[in-house]
Amino acid sequence: MNLKKIMMSFGMYIPSICVVIFTIVDIRTGTVEDWNKYLLSNLLIIGLGYQMVFTGIFHIFYSDKIAEFIGWEKGSPFQYEVGLADFAMGVLGILCGYYTGTFWLATIIISSIFLWGCVIGHLRDMIKNKNFNPGSAGFVFWWGLLMQ
Numbered sequence: 616m617n618l619k620k621i622m623m624s625f626g627m628y629i630p631s632i633c634v635v636i637f638t639i640v641d642i643r644t645g646t647v648e649d650w651n652k653y654l655l656s657n658l659l660i661i662g663l664g665y666q667m668v669f670t671g672i673f674h675i676f677y678s679d680k681i682a683e684f685i686g687w688e689k690g691s692p693f694q695y696e697v698g699l700a701d702f703a704m705g706v707l708g709i710l711c712g713y714y715t716g717t718f719w720l721a722t723i724i725i726s727s728i729f730l731w732g733c734v735i736g737h738l739r740d741m742i743k744n745k746n747f748n749p750g751s752a753g754f755v756f757w758w759g760l761l762m763q
Contacts, residue, residue: 664708
């Protein structure tokens with residue numbers, strides 16, 4: 616299996632695996648009592664930040680492939696707008712490595728609203744249109760649930 620096929624099949628899992636690994640490393644090098652701070656920081660920076668930047672890039676530059684992966688119509692202008700929203704939230708997530716406190720709270724609120732909206736949209740599509748494509752009912756759906 617070549618690298619491109621591996622990334623297309625498993626690439627979405629890489630940030631989740633990194634969150635777990637970096638949190639374990641942080642706990643081992645820091646204090647166990649701060650495990651929740653390490654986990655939240657890694658979820659914001661890696662799980663939300665880098666994940667959403669790459670998701671945004673794919674929605675913007677590979678829109679037809681992403682639409683097909685989701686099971687939606689190709690050529691829709693929604694891809695560009697969703698891509699920009701994903702990219703913007705990703706940038707906020709990455710900036711959580713530099714800013715804390717209310718910045719984290721604002722980032723969590725905006726991403727929660729958006730990602731819960733996506734989860735509801737995918738769930739409606741599964742029920743109404745029986746769309747169980749991997750991009751709709753797979754990792755993206757469960758990641759959206761778990762990130763909130």
